[in-house]
Amino acid sequence: MEAPRDLMRATLAFGGMLRASGLPVTTPQVMDAIRALEAVDVMDRGEVYLAFRAVLVNRMEEQPAFDRCFEAFWKFHAEDGQGLDGLVSTVQPARAEEESDPGSIEAAREEQAQIALDDWDEGEASEGEPLEVPGVSDREVLMEQDFSTFPAEQLEEVARLTVLIAKRLARRVSRRRRPTRRGGIVDLRRSMRANLMKGEIIELRRRARRRRKVRLVLLCDVSGSMDLYSRFLLQFLYALQNVFGRVETFTFATRLTRVSDLLRGPSYKRALKRLTEVRDWSGGTRIGDAIREFNQQWGRLADRRTIVLILSDGWDTGEPDVLAQEMLTLKRRAGRVLWLNPLLGNPSYEPLTRGMAAALPLVDHFAAAHNLSSLRELAAHLTLR
Amino acid sequence: MRAEIKKIQDMMETADYVTDPAIAMSVHLAMTLKKPLLIEGHAGVGKTEIAKVMAKMLGTSLIRLQCYEGLDAAQALYEWNYPKQLLHIKLEESTTHTTSEKEAAIFSPPFLIRRPLLQAISEVGEPPVLLIDEIDRADEEFEAFLLEVLSDFQVTIPEIGTIKATQPPYVILTSNRVRELSDALRRRCLYMWIDFPGFEKEVRIVTRKVPGVNERLAREISRFMETVRTIRLAKVPGVAETLDWAQALSSLHADHLDEELVAETLGCVVKDADDIKRLKRELASGGIGRFVAAQS
Numbered sequence: 273m274e275a276p277r278d279l280m281r282a283t284l285a286f287g288g289m290l291r292a293s294g295l296p297v298t299t300p301q302v303m304d305a306i307r308a309l310e311a312v313d314v315m316d317r318g319e320v321y322l323a324f325r326a327v328l329v330n331r332m333e334e335q336p337a338f339d340r341c342f343e344a345f346w347k348f349h350a351e352d353g354q355g356l357d358g359l360v361s362t363v364q365p366a367r368a369e370e371e372s373d374p375g376s377i378e379a380a381r382e383e384q385a386q387i388a389l390d391d392w393d394e395g396e397a398s399e400g401e402p403l404e405v406p407g408v409s410d411r412e413v414l415m416e417q418d419f420s421t422f423p424a425e426q427l428e429e430v431a432r433l434t435v436l437i438a439k440r441l442a443r444r445v446s447r448r449r450r451p452t453r454r455g456g457i458v459d460l461r462r463s464m465r466a467n468l469m470k471g472e473i474i475e476l477r478r479r480a481r482r483r484r485k486v487r488l489v490l491l492c493d494v495s496g497s498m499d500l501y502s503r504f505l506l507q508f509l510y511a512l513q514n515v516f517g518r519v520e521t522f523t524f525a526t527r528l529t530r531v532s533d534l535l536r537g538p539s540y541k542r543a544l545k546r547l548t549e550v551r552d553w554s555g556g557t558r559i560g561d562a563i564r565e566f567n568q569q570w571g572r573l574a575d576r577r578t579i580v581l582i583l584s585d586g587w588d589t590g591e592p593d594v595l596a597q598e599m600l601t602l603k604r605r606a607g608r609v610l611w612l613n614p615l616l617g618n619p620s621y622e623p624l625t626r627g628m629a630a631a632l633p634l635v636d637h638f639a640a641a642h643n644l645s646s647l648r649e650l651a652a653h654l655t656l657r
Numbered sequence: 658m659r660a661e662i663k664k665i666q667d668m669m670e671t672a673d674y675v676t677d678p679a680i681a682m683s684v685h686l687a688m689t690l691k692k693p694l695l696i697e698g699h700a701g702v703g704k705t706e707i708a709k710v711m712a713k714m715l716g717t718s719l720i721r722l723q724c725y726e727g728l729d730a731a732q733a734l735y736e737w738n739y740p741k742q743l744l745h746i747k748l749e750e751s752t753t754h755t756t757s758e759k760e761a762a763i764f765s766p767p768f769l770i771r772r773p774l775l776q777a778i779s780e781v782g783e784p785p786v787l788l789i790d791e792i793d794r795a796d797e798e799f800e801a802f803l804l805e806v807l808s809d810f811q812v813t814i815p816e817i818g819t820i821k822a823t824q825p826p827y828v829i830l831t832s833n834r835v836r837e838l839s840d841a842l843r844r845r846c847l848y849m850w851i852d853f854p855g856f857e858k859e860v861r862i863v864t865r866k867v868p869g870v871n872e873r874l875a876r877e878i879s880r881f882m883e884t885v886r887t888i889r890l891a892k893v894p895g896v897a898e899t900l901d902w903a904q905a906l907s908s909l910h911a912d913h914l915d916e917e918l919v920a921e922t923l924g925c926v927v928k929d930a931d932d933i934k935r936l937k938r939e940l941a942s943g944g945i946g947r948f949v950a951a952q953s
């Protein structure tokens with residue numbers, strides 16, 4: 273059976289609805305969902321639900337959000353006897369009634385359009401003019417200046433410089449990875465070829481053992497004044513990201529939010545600016561709770577080859593005991609734990625807050641990350657040994 | 658319910674796999690959409706079993722690739738049989754064959770070792786079921802490589818040429834979530850999460866798989882397991898443990914649970930020293946009644 277046009281449109285709308293609720297559904301997946309409808313009984317709500325779930329959900333954590341969306345989407349009234357039409361005709365009203373935030377799909381669409389436009393703008397700009405880097409003397413001043421003291425109009429320029437430095441560092445690291453002649457594992461295939469006429473293996477050909485890339489997990493405090501530092505750190509690390517296997521990013525103030533998907537898009541810079549919009553202002557920072565949430569729900573992202581970076585000023589309104597306990601769990605699991613505290617850039621600062629004091633003994637490296645030169649130094653610590 | 662899905666469910670039940678509509682649907686879609694099926698869930702909930710049952714159902718062969726850290730293409734796809742090549746070179750030493758002739762000889766199909774992925778692609782006849790077990794144990798690099806193989810089911814061996822599957826195999830991937838899988842792989846697959854079975858389903862599994870257990874004992878076992886899973890343990894027992902335990906109780910000719918019996922056989926249920934201690938403490942404080950009493 274060919275899926276009717278209306279059903280197709282309804283499925284497309286459902287895909288859009290899932291996306292608006294933050295599920296990373298791709299167009300091929302939506303196409304598969306339409307194909308799946310041909311393989312099930314479209315009059316049977318249970319079957320359509322299971323089929324859509326198998327195709328459109330990518331991980332267990334997405335299921336509750338999916339269920340909510342499906343509930344809103346499928347306002348199927350058997351008594352109206354319309355079957356498919358019943359399904360299709362209710363798509364529009366269901367959206368308006370059931371969404372907790374009315375019009376959020378529209379908003380998301382607009383936002384997407386906006387991002388697309390932004391991309392285009394960026395493309396235009398970067399094509400014509402070369403990347404401007406300030407003169408040497410200017411640059412040295414910039415390197416040492418605390419991010420928070422830059423005037424707003426200069427931030428863009430500093431951000432560019434951040435990326436530039438990161439890219440240079442990335443090149444240096446990749447050059448260091450070149451395979452060596454000795455050591456490594458024997459490449460039997462090439463050895464066999466090289467020794468074909470000799471009758472036996474005399475000369476061994478080797479290939480370098482593949483180096484495993486280090487992974488990064490960032491936990492960024494975005495409360496109050498930390499927000500600006502988070503943005504520069506993120507900018508810096510994302511420009512470095514081809515050196516790493518995977519970069520996972522979380523933000524926290526009172527609650528932990530995974531923003532990796534948000535940052536993975538092409539218009540990453542705009543996404544960065546949107547990060548501040550998801551922030552909640554109430555109740556101060558609870559670092560211990562945030563780390564606990566990470567340990568419990570996302571612990572599998574951190575293993576011995578992972579470096580965890582926590583960016584926070586350590587002003588914790590939670591219990592220091594909780595923080596210490598959770599830091600210990602984290603430390604046991606991860607390869608290295610770095611704590612970045614921009615206040616450390618101030619010579620008179622001492623880590624005396626209760627939270628900071630509790631966490632400090634459990635941290636492998638404690639650094640500032642408050643200006644460009646400290647970010648550059650940070651790169652040296654982003655290895656496991 | 659569509660007849661096909663019902664049929665799958667029935668066939669799975671005949672193959673001794675106690676299933677539910679969600680599992681049957683996923684298997685049905687994997688077969689009709691010809692897409693890999695990624696199954697996640699706790700250890701011991703019967704993920705691997707699905708592939709086995711599928712092969713049995715379809716009457717085709719099951720090819721299994723067990724993943725582990727450091728698994729590479731040579732172990733997963735193909736490798737040349739080096740000892741055999743070496744021997745061949747040695748034997749041919751005195752002949753007048755040219756280098757290129759010798760080369761063509763030793764890099765030909767008889768010297769090729771087909772590993773599971775190549776096997777699955779080059780299988781003639783009915784498409785086999787390819788089980789890629791515990792993909793979360795393999796490295797991320799391997800995952801990327803696998804993605805390539807799964808997207809077009811063809812493999813190029815420089816010395817021989819390209820081998821393309823006439824009919825792509827049915828692919829089942831399982832993961833215990835030791836490591837987070839890439840989004841790219843997830844998007845390529847259908848997804849299914851298998852949770853611990855509910856009470857009724859577990860009773861059915863026990864009575865089905867361990868015939869020596871009577872209805873009352875099966876219900877008590879399932880209730881006990883349900884309660885145990887609510888306790889914070891380092892390693893939460895799965896269905897595999899339930900069945901181990903039921904088997905043990907059955908061979909002891911038990912017809913109901915009592916404290917002594919539970920204490921003696923606790924090692925079948927939890928397999929971690931700290932967990933055993935914790936469970937014993939819980940048992941001592943609440944008595945067995947708390948674990949077995951009907952909660953309904």
